[in-house]
Amino acid sequence: MAISIPASRPKLRQRLALRxxxxxxxxxxxxxxxxxxxxxxxxxxxxxLSLRPKVGGFAANYIAFFTDPYLYNTIFATxxxxxxxxxxxxxxxxxxxxxxxxxxxxxxxxTILVIPITxxxxxxxEGLLNYLGPQGWFxxxxxxxxLIHSPIRLLHNYWGVFASLLITGFPFTFLMTxxxxxxVDPALERAxxxxxxxxxxxxxxxxxxxxxxxxxxxxCLSFVQNFSVxxxxxxxxxxxGETRVIAIAAYQAAFEHYDYSMGSxxxxxxxxxxxxxxxxxxxxxxxxxxxxxxxxxx
Amino acid sequence: xxxxxxxxxxxALQGVGxxxxxxxxxxxxxxxxxxxxxxALLGPSGCGKSTTLNCxxxxxxxxxxxxxxxxxxxxxxxxxxxxxxxVFQNYALFPHMTVRQNIxxxxxxxxxxxxxxxxxxxxxxxxxRLQGQEDKLPGQLSGGQQQRVSIARAVVIEPPLVLMDEPxxxxxxxxxxxxxxxxxxxxxxxxxxxxxxTHDQDEALSLADRIVVLRDGTIRQIGRPSELYEAPxxxxxxxxxxxxxxxxxxxxxxxxxxxxxxxxxxxISGKANGRIADGDAAVALFRAEDLTICxxxxxxxxxxxxxxxxxxxxxxxxxxxxxxxxxxxxxxxATEVGxxxxxxxxxxxVLVFPA
Numbered sequence: 221m222a223i224s225i226p227a228s229r230p231k232l233r234q235r236l237a238l239r240x241x242x243x244x245x246x247x248x249x250x251x252x253x254x255x256x257x258x259x260x261x262x263x264x265x266x267x268x269l270s271l272r273p274k275v276g277g278f279a280a281n282y283i284a285f286f287t288d289p290y291l292y293n294t295i296f297a298t299x300x301x302x303x304x305x306x307x308x309x310x311x312x313x314x315x316x317x318x319x320x321x322x323x324x325x326x327x328x329x330x331t332i333l334v335i336p337i338t339x340x341x342x343x344x345x346e347g348l349l350n351y352l353g354p355q356g357w358f359x360x361x362x363x364x365x366x367l368i369h370s371p372i373r374l375l376h377n378y379w380g381v382f383a384s385l386l387i388t389g390f391p392f393t394f395l396m397t398x399x400x401x402x403x404v405d406p407a408l409e410r411a412x413x414x415x416x417x418x419x420x421x422x423x424x425x426x427x428x429x430x431x432x433x434x435x436x437x438x439x440c441l442s443f444v445q446n447f448s449v450x451x452x453x454x455x456x457x458x459x460x461g462e463t464r465v466i467a468i469a470a471y472q473a474a475f476e477h478y479d480y481s482m483g484s485x486x487x488x489x490x491x492x493x494x495x496x497x498x499x500x501x502x503x504x505x506x507x508x509x510x511x512x513x514x515x516x517x518x
Numbered sequence: 519x520x521x522x523x524x525x526x527x528x529x530a531l532q533g534v535g536x537x538x539x540x541x542x543x544x545x546x547x548x549x550x551x552x553x554x555x556x557x558a559l560l561g562p563s564g565c566g567k568s569t570t571l572n573c574x575x576x577x578x579x580x581x582x583x584x585x586x587x588x589x590x591x592x593x594x595x596x597x598x599x600x601x602x603x604x605v606f607q608n609y610a611l612f613p614h615m616t617v618r619q620n621i622x623x624x625x626x627x628x629x630x631x632x633x634x635x636x637x638x639x640x641x642x643x644x645x646x647r648l649q650g651q652e653d654k655l656p657g658q659l660s661g662g663q664q665q666r667v668s669i670a671r672a673v674v675i676e677p678p679l680v681l682m683d684e685p686x687x688x689x690x691x692x693x694x695x696x697x698x699x700x701x702x703x704x705x706x707x708x709x710x711x712x713x714x715x716t717h718d719q720d721e722a723l724s725l726a727d728r729i730v731v732l733r734d735g736t737i738r739q740i741g742r743p744s745e746l747y748e749a750p751x752x753x754x755x756x757x758x759x760x761x762x763x764x765x766x767x768x769x770x771x772x773x774x775x776x777x778x779x780x781x782x783x784x785x786i787s788g789k790a791n792g793r794i795a796d797g798d799a800a801v802a803l804f805r806a807e808d809l810t811i812c813x814x815x816x817x818x819x820x821x822x823x824x825x826x827x828x829x830x831x832x833x834x835x836x837x838x839x840x841x842x843x844x845x846x847x848x849x850x851x852a853t854e855v856g857x858x859x860x861x862x863x864x865x866x867x868v869l870v871f872p873a
Contacts, residue, residue: 407606407608407610408613410577410606411612413576414597414603414681415623415624416601416624425623426612429614430614512613513613
């Protein structure tokens with residue numbers, strides 16, 4: 221019985237494979253194009269724009285930024301709100317995630333938590349304007365409980381921005397933390413218990429070291445979001461004072477002074493600061509164990 | 519040898535039950551374990567053997583009964599206060615700790631002084647023959663080595679009781695045999711008391727001093743390996759202990775205290791287990807290795823060979839009787855598939871149970 225092989229040309233994929241090119245990799249091209257058009261190009265354009273200031277040499281914008289306290293202090297104002305909010309939401313998320321991982325009806329809770337994400341920062345800010353205001357429910361409840369005598373000021377200052385960032389960012393932080401916590405093999409906790417470790421020591425010696433890499437990534441993602449705060453800093457904060465964050469400075473440069481070059485420079489500085497913090501956190505992470513979080517060979 | 523099992527006399531389970539909602543995973547388990555014993559909990563998956571082990575370890579609270587260690591109730595204690603060493607099916611080694619840190623974890627939790635701990639860790643490493651691997655992470659070890667670490671970690675705390683939950687089921691066949699011998703050696707060397715969960719009857723028979731057969735959350739039989747192998751208490755235990763051949767029929771009285779089962783135009787004699795009256799429905803059970811081909815005129819069971827497997831020293835065949843019962847038999851020579859054969863079994867090797 222003879223099998224006839226058609227003498228046609230081999231397929232494109234096979235011809236590419238013969239030249240050590242994996243045809244499937246070519247499917248990346250459309251995505252790569254989108255990334256170049258939407259990310260690389262604007263970034264490069266912004267960088268070049270920032271190096272062509274209205275007046276002075278190519279670094280004039282950067283020199284102006286770092287010599288004017290009104291400008292360079294925005295970095296600290298932004299860090300001042302974004303770092304505590306990120307740390308606090310991680311600290312809150314961790315114990316809740318530890319409890320929730322044992323729950324059966326996790327889906328209901330996650331649904332409730334996802335809602336603030338879908339609402340968007342502006343709607344949450346509008347809501348908080350009422351809720352945290354002098355006549356809002358929050359102050360009225362505290363007065364009714366006798367904890368305070370006159371309304372405390374929670375709006376148009378640091379705490380308004382703080383609350384808004386925490387509320388909008390927390391679900392995201394929590395869901396990520398939950399997935400990391402659930403990813404630790406439960407057998408490890410049981411093994412530690414049989415070896416004499418109580419709940420606190422199980423957390424300290426087993427869970428925490430295994431969660432550090434995940435928490436570091438979680439910190440970075442939340443921090444980057446919080447660092448670029450803009451709407452809540454304007455709506456709930458004091459955009460001319462203590463919550464004059466770096467995004468406001470960039471906005472004012474570009475759209476109030478019509479100095480796009482300076483605006484771009486501030487945006488680039490903003491990116492560099494974010495990169496520095498992320499790099500620092502990831503460097504610290506590298507000091508810890510990074511690997512599988514299960515107790516057996518996969 | 520200074521690592522040794524701490525002293526206790528008996529561990530008693532009294533009417534222990536565990537239910538998950540409406541499901542009774544375990545009920546009415548009574549079992550007493552004495553110091554130095556190697557006890558195997560044997561049964562098919564879902565029989566409650568791992569549940570029993572987890573209840574003893576304190577990882578699962580019990581819903582009925584009590585567990586006593588030398589007369590003191592321990593079922594209300596959390597696992598960290600019971601102090602039993604446990605070896606998990608997937609080893610559960612801490613992936614971020616070296617072999618040394620893994621083994622030393624229990625000692626650290628007990629606040630044992632550094633040099634004392636170092637000495638005991640070294641000894642445990644020697645016991646499981648892992649010298650030179652102390653500074654590796656679990657991920658750098660083979661499955662067998664990981665299993666050794668997990669055993670060393672459990673015994674280094676000198677627990678009164680070592681609990682093992684199917685510790686060999688993730689290893690390949692050769693390593694499983696090696697580790698089986700290792701586990702028995704370590705048990706003997708420490709004078710430990712071990713409770714070993716397995717679904718593999720060979721493992722239980724070769725390792726244990728006593729075997730507890732569980733099924734559907736209750737104990738079916740407790741006995742020495744030879745007792746279980748030769749005199750299983752009921753049909754389920756017998757089938758689990760390798761009585762693969764089963765013939766259903768009606769009983770008649772035979773000679774010398776034997777009963778005869780009439781089925782498929784043949785009659786099989788065997789030892790009666792339980793009360794079987796004349797004409798009762800009964801089941802005869804026997805092993806493949808006891809069923810052999812005999813001359814056609816010897817009056818055995820007529821059957822047609824369906825398949826033959828080569829097993830090295832012998833052949834194991836499957837034959838089908840006229841009524842469709844499949845029997846497995848052994849023979850020293852290869853038998854042709856499709857051939858009609860007559861099979862016979864020594865009545866001393868046949869167990870007859872009431873159906």
